[in-house]
Amino acid sequence: MAAHPNTNTAGHALLFQPGPxxxxxxxxxxxxxxxxxxTYAPKSNGFTNETIVEAPAASRGNGSVDLLQLPRDxxxxxxxxxLKWKTRNGSWFRDRDDNLMSWTSSLFFAIQHGLRRHHSDFxxxxxxxxxxxxxxxxxxxxxxxxxxxxxxxxxVDHQDVGRFLSLRLSDGGWYFGEYLSQGxxxxxxxxxxxSLRLLLDMGLYDLExxxxxxxxxxxxxxxxxxxxxxxxxxxTCPASKMxxxxxxxxxxxxxxDEYALPFALMLLCLCPRPRRDRAILxxxxxxxxxxxxxxxxxxxxxxxxxxxxxxxxxxxxxHDLRQHLTREGSAINPFLVDxxxxxxxxxxxxxDLTRIDDIASSLSSLSSKSYTCALCRPFGGISTNxxxxxxxxxxxx
Numbered sequence: 001m002a003a004h005p006n007t008n009t010a011g012h013a014l015l016f017q018p019g020p021x022x023x024x025x026x027x028x029x030x031x032x033x034x035x036x037x038x039t040y041a042p043k044s045n046g047f048t049n050e051t052i053v054e055a056p057a058a059s060r061g062n063g064s065v066d067l068l069q070l071p072r073d074x075x076x077x078x079x080x081x082x083l084k085w086k087t088r089n090g091s092w093f094r095d096r097d098d099n100l101m102s103w104t105s106s107l108f109f110a111i112q113h114g115l116r117r118h119h120s121d122f123x124x125x126x127x128x129x130x131x132x133x134x135x136x137x138x139x140x141x142x143x144x145x146x147x148x149x150x151x152x153x154x155x156v157d158h159q160d161v162g163r164f165l166s167l168r169l170s171d172g173g174w175y176f177g178e179y180l181s182q183g184x185x186x187x188x189x190x191x192x193x194x195s196l197r198l199l200l201d202m203g204l205y206d207l208e209x210x211x212x213x214x215x216x217x218x219x220x221x222x223x224x225x226x227x228x229x230x231x232x233x234x235x236t237c238p239a240s241k242m243x244x245x246x247x248x249x250x251x252x253x254x255x256x257d258e259y260a261l262p263f264a265l266m267l268l269c270l271c272p273r274p275r276r277d278r279a280i281l282x283x284x285x286x287x288x289x290x291x292x293x294x295x296x297x298x299x300x301x302x303x304x305x306x307x308x309x310x311x312x313x314x315x316x317x318x319h320d321l322r323q324h325l326t327r328e329g330s331a332i333n334p335f336l337v338d339x340x341x342x343x344x345x346x347x348x349x350x351x352d353l354t355r356i357d358d359i360a361s362s363l364s365s366l367s368s369k370s371y372t373c374a375l376c377r378p379f380g381g382i383s384t385n386x387x388x389x390x391x392x393x394x395x396x397x
Contacts, residue, residue, distance in 0.1 A: 012052070014099075014183030015143030018068050018154070025068070028150035029143050033311075034302045035262060036103040036145065036179055037110035038133045041117045041125045046101055048133065051188045057099040058184040067099065067151075067182055076158035079151055083164060083178075101185070103135075103145065105177035105303075107266040108310040111204070112222055114196045115215040128197035134259055139190040147304070148178040173223055175307040194254035202250035207243055208270035229309035232272035239268055244283035261288055262301070262314075265321070269313040280317060281324045290325075 018025035040048040047054040057063045067075050082100040104110055114130045137145060152165040168175050205212045214221050228235070239247075244264075251264035261284070268280055305312035 012184055012186030013141055013144045013181070014058075014064060014066060014185070015141060016068055016146045016182065017066050017143055022068065022154050024150050024153050025146060028147050029145075031304065032137045032145050032147075032179070032302065033105040033177075033304045034137060035259075035266075036105055036135050036137055037107055038101070038103045038135075039110045039113040039117070039130070040133065041114075041121055041130045043121050043123055043125070044117075045098070048101075048131075050133075050191065050193050051186070053101050053133075053181060053185040053187055055099045055101050055181075055183055057097050060096065062097075063099055063183055065099075068154075072155065073158070076155040076161050079155060080158070080160045080164065082180075083148060083152075084160075099182050100180050101182070103179040103181065105179065106308050106311055107263075108225065108270060108308075109176045109222055111196075111199070111211060111270075112215075112218055112225070115211060116218045116221075118196070119216045126197070127200060128195050130196040131193050132196065132199075133187070133191050133193050134255055134263070135187060135191045136259075140185075144185065145179045145181055148180055149175075149306075151180065173226065173307065174219065176219070176222060177304070177308045177311060192255040192259050198254055199250060202253055203246040204250070204267075206246055207250075207267055211270075226309055229272045229313070232309075232313075233275060236272045236274040238274055239277050239279045241279050241283065244268065244279050248283065248287050262318075265317050266310075266314050269310050269317060272309075273313060273317065275316060276320045276324070277317070281321060284321055285325065 016025065016029060018029070038048060038053065046056050046058070055063070062070065067078065070078070078098060078100065082098050082102070104113075110132050114127075114132060117130050118125060118127060149165065149168060152161055152168065155161045156165055208225075210225060214224070228237075247264040247267040248260065250267060252260040255263050264284075265280075268277075273280065301315075301318055303311060303315040303318075305315055
């Protein structure tokens with residue numbers, strides 16, 4: 001069957017338009033997280049700036065054709081090559097026929113990805129040239145973004161795709177909240193951008209000092225950084241007043257008022273926090289007025305924390321903040337925090353993070369005496385010896 005150009009490109013977005021034979025994708029397109037991030041540098045695949053995000057194949061051949069309209073073998077091959085990110089002769093393989101671009105719902109991953117690019121890209125870009133873009137997905141038409149797991153499931157009959165889906169869903173925690181766009185995407189006026197340099201200057205290492213270590217790795221390092229979350233809520237790291245101030249200041253300086261509140265919350269989720277963290281609730285209540293919060297349209301937040309403990313924690317803190325403000329008589333519209341968990345029968349973490357209760361109060365002395373919040377040192381010994389199947393896991397895009 002011949003592929004036809006996708007004519008529904010409102011706002012220069014090449015939309016994913018699944019047919020009735022792909023119901024999993026139709027559901028996926030209506031369950032996109034509110035905020036997605038993209039880390040990019042001068043040598044990133046495709047092209048990204050403050051105006052557009054463009055895949056390598058966007059201006060070539062089938063660059064205006066929806067992936068889902070391509071022959072199944074061709075679509076599965078493009079998806080596999082993009083997600084696997086093969087190498088040739090030790091150099092990153094850039095596929096000129098790749099019409100996909102990667103995003104993540106995890107700020108945790110976006111930051112570590114940027115730190116790694118500083119060391120791994122052959123031009124060793126300065127931190128000021130490594131940037132993070134955030135978009136509010138409500139500003140884009142349905143079909144602009146799709147979850148990688150759902151695309152993999154749609155093409156699971158392709159042998160390579162099926163194996164890769166199994167890896168992503170394994171108990172090893174090898175999932176990083178990836179979402180995909182395709183073709184050319186217009187993001188002007190619908191995104192905000194910051195540099196890794198600005199985040200560092202605003203105190204990123206004070207919020208999570210472990211980011212200063214082992215910046216050369218990505219997938220294995222993310223697994224290491226997530227280990228302390230497995231002990232929550234039994235052991236957590238209460239935020240200090242200074243950390244809350246730094247997070248809010250960094251968020252406002254990086255992404256402006258529109259994204260300041262959610263981005264500050266995400267920065268404070270870089271290590272496990274107790275539920276109803278006093279410093280966080282007090283700091284946000286003192287900084288953001290009801291009018292500001294209402295104007296920022298944070299009455300609805302869609303969160304997909306599947307296999308992403310740091311994103312789960314963001315949902316929890318947003319819920320706590322809503323409860324706190326409402327209990328104190330706030331007139332703002334309450335948060336509606338949606339968690340989207342289609343596959344949580346096997347979350348891949350030692351503790352079910354979808355049902356965390358705040359039971360750590362009796363262990364507060366243990367947390368303060370034995371576990372240094374800043375570096376979570378007792379949890380740093382996870383093995384990074386991945387199985388051969390994971391050795392070639394894509395660590396760049």
